[in-house]
Amino acid sequence: MERPKNPTATTTTAQATTTTQATTTTQATTSGTLTITRPDDMHVHLRDDDALLAVAPHTARQFARAIVMPNLKPPITTAEQALAYRSRIVRALGPSSATFEPLMTLYLTDRTEPAEIKRAKATGRIYGAKLYPAGATTHSDAGVTSIARIGGVLETMAEEGLPLLIHGEATDPDVDVFDREAVFIERTLAPLIEERPNLKVVLEHITTAQAVDFVLAAPPNVAATITAHHLLYDRNALFRGGLRPHYYCLPVLKRHRHRQALLRAIATGSSKFFLGTDSAPHPQSQKEASCGCAGCYTAHAAIELYAEAFEAVSALDKLDAFASAHGANFYGLSRNQGTLTLRREAHTVPNSFPLGPSNQGSLIPLRAGETLGWRVDTTLTGHPSHARYRSA
Numbered sequence: 001m002e003r004p005k006n007p008t009a010t011t012t013t014a015q016a017t018t019t020t021q022a023t024t025t026t027q028a029t030t031s032g033t034l035t036i037t038r039p040d041d042m043h044v045h046l047r048d049d050d051a052l053l054a055v056a057p058h059t060a061r062q063f064a065r066a067i068v069m070p071n072l073k074p075p076i077t078t079a080e081q082a083l084a085y086r087s088r089i090v091r092a093l094g095p096s097s098a099t100f101e102p103l104m105t106l107y108l109t110d111r112t113e114p115a116e117i118k119r120a121k122a123t124g125r126i127y128g129a130k131l132y133p134a135g136a137t138t139h140s141d142a143g144v145t146s147i148a149r150i151g152g153v154l155e156t157m158a159e160e161g162l163p164l165l166i167h168g169e170a171t172d173p174d175v176d177v178f179d180r181e182a183v184f185i186e187r188t189l190a191p192l193i194e195e196r197p198n199l200k201v202v203l204e205h206i207t208t209a210q211a212v213d214f215v216l217a218a219p220p221n222v223a224a225t226i227t228a229h230h231l232l233y234d235r236n237a238l239f240r241g242g243l244r245p246h247y248y249c250l251p252v253l254k255r256h257r258h259r260q261a262l263l264r265a266i267a268t269g270s271s272k273f274f275l276g277t278d279s280a281p282h283p284q285s286q287k288e289a290s291c292g293c294a295g296c297y298t299a300h301a302a303i304e305l306y307a308e309a310f311e312a313v314s315a316l317d318k319l320d321a322f323a324s325a326h327g328a329n330f331y332g333l334s335r336n337q338g339t340l341t342l343r344r345e346a347h348t349v350p351n352s353f354p355l356g357p358s359n360q361g362s363l364i365p366l367r368a369g370e371t372l373g374w375r376v377d378t379t380l381t382g383h384p385s386h387a388r389y390r391s392a
């Protein structure tokens, strides 16, 4: 595990950055604070029921908007289900929902109809559709068995300007778990991009040098999210002194050189990469089990963890655009009003969070019981802008 040895030993020198879309100036001061435009999480799992009540406030505390993944059980496959889920999220947040907007998604299956895509777009509340290759990850059994089966759906998505969000891993059992992303890119993604130049595609939670290179070389309709945990940890973290289930996620953590490629990607400031935590809560009992679930929980300290990663490569000046501009621009959303301020202040992450009665237990966050060097100032300013498409 790598993290700054002494977070107070370095001085923040990141300069103010602006983009053509910016409505708020980003400032990193030398006094140990960093102020960014209020960010968006472009990939999060909020779950449902008691777990939703437990985790949604963590996301809403930091982010103005979030692209909410649809892999509930059963999955969100229709516009109607997505709107109902949205209402449950708003209800779970109570008054905090005034400053947070959930951006909903559909879960694609072999049976998804093009008409459902049109219905989804027409709601004005649904911002993408997720492609889970069948069997790739948590609750993905109902996913798409072959891209060829959803040709009509993809055509309609391109026409409607609805982005395709991809869990990019090959599911052929013969492919080594550490090679699944690279193989997916070669066998499935490259031909798809070639075939559908008008389809907006987000390769979610990229983990490899191959993915970084592919996205950088791809046309502007292709972008990627990067998680904080894939920036901060490589696969050694899974086995440090014993098996560490809370570092197990999919796509799995990769070799050191792949993590370095992700860090180089964020340090370029390329608009093709943006923030998506893939924060994925599971009860402790399902993580610490003979067949444990995949997923790291990072929503409790998402922006702090990203700040640590950006600082490690002297790129704190790139955090604002990564967290609040690149994703909004790609999705055709206006940028958020208001700011979020991080303070350089060492503090300890709680050992666990309660997950509510029906989940019977606790949620173990990433870095439980360990120290973080940045802390979000709890006094937020401003409100999320109303999420809307620019004329596309």
Ligand SMILES: [Zn+2]
Residues within 6 Å of the ligand: 043, 045, 069, 278, 280
């Ligand atoms: Zn995910």
